[in-house]
Amino acid sequence: MKSENVNKRDEYQRVFSCFDKSHQGKVSVSTIERCVDAIKSGKRAVVDQEDTTNPNPEESTDDKSLELEDFVKLVEEGEEADKEKDLKEAFKLYEESEGITPKSLKRMLSLLGESKSLKDCEVMISQFDINRDGIINFDEFRAMMQ
Incomplete structure (x- = not known):
């Protein structure tokens, strides 16, 4: 796991x-925004050296800059948001109005070609049902998927 984090960091x-581009350890937020906008629109993103830093540090600028640590946090927060969105979509496949019930789990497993009895599904749910209400809510589902 540690080598995975090192590779990710690299x-x-x-x-x-x-x-x-200026090798000063800073990137302007506007530069990143322009690149993201270009990617979304399908255009080629161009990073100008002058745009990455303030040429005169004495002057005030409205553009904020990110150092590597800030950049990493920004990227990782985006990844977490994507994971959360994916989990919510997966949860919706199984859930009934209040959460994942043994009945809804049985139905979904059946659609996936896995035949389980209602009792089997109750046992499966009980393994992750933290509050012991017989239903998997989203928080329990998230914990189960980690």
Whole structure:
């Protein structure tokens, strides 16, 4: 797991370096925004060296800059938001109005080609049902999926 984090860190550093053309360890937020907008629109993103830092540090600028640590946090927060969205979509496949019941689990498993009895589904749910109400709510589902 540690080597995975090191590899991820190296990848973040590599991407950050692409933005940091001036090699000052800072990237302007507007530069990142322009690149993201270009990617969304299908255009080629261009990072100008002058845009990455304030040429005169004595002057005030409205544009904030990110250092590598800030950049990493920004990227990882986006990844977490994507994971949460994916979990919510998966949860909706199983849930009835109040959460995942043994009946809804049985139905979904059946659709996936896995035949289980209602009793089997009750046992499966009981393994992750933290509040012991017989239903998997979203928080329990999230914990189960981690």
